[in-house]
Amino acid sequence: MKIExxxxxxxxxxxxxxxxxxxxxxxxxxxxxxxxTDFQEMARLGVFATPAVVIDGVVKCSGKVPARKDILGWVGK
Structure with missing residues (x-):
């Protein structure tokens, strides 16, 4: 799993x-x-509001700090 x-x-x-x-x-x-931290890479991923979390190329959250329970759900717990 790749998390950015x-x-x-x-x-x-x-x-x-x-x-x-x-x-x-x-x-x-x-x-x-x-x-x-590279803004060009963020734009390539389609993210224009930070912070953001991308898991295996899929944007899971953008523009806010995610809740711990949400992150656990994304990573499979």
Whole structure:
């Protein structure tokens, strides 16, 4: 599973990355978590509001910090 956390590095983006990493560890799934800060890459993925979470190429959340329970649902727990 490839999880991309998109954002320029604002506090909400850091919070989203932390929550994603914690949820992946809690769910016990194998996932590569990447931080994407390049605006061209974000636009290529169709994301124009950050923070955002993209899992295996599918945008799951954009423009807000996702809830922990939502992330757990996305990663399969």
């Amino acid at each position: 956390v998109l954002g320029p590095g604002c506090p909400k983006c850091h919070e989203t990355e932390r929550l994603v990493r914690e949820a992946v560890a809690e769910a016990g799934v194998s996932a590569e978590v990447l931080k994407v």
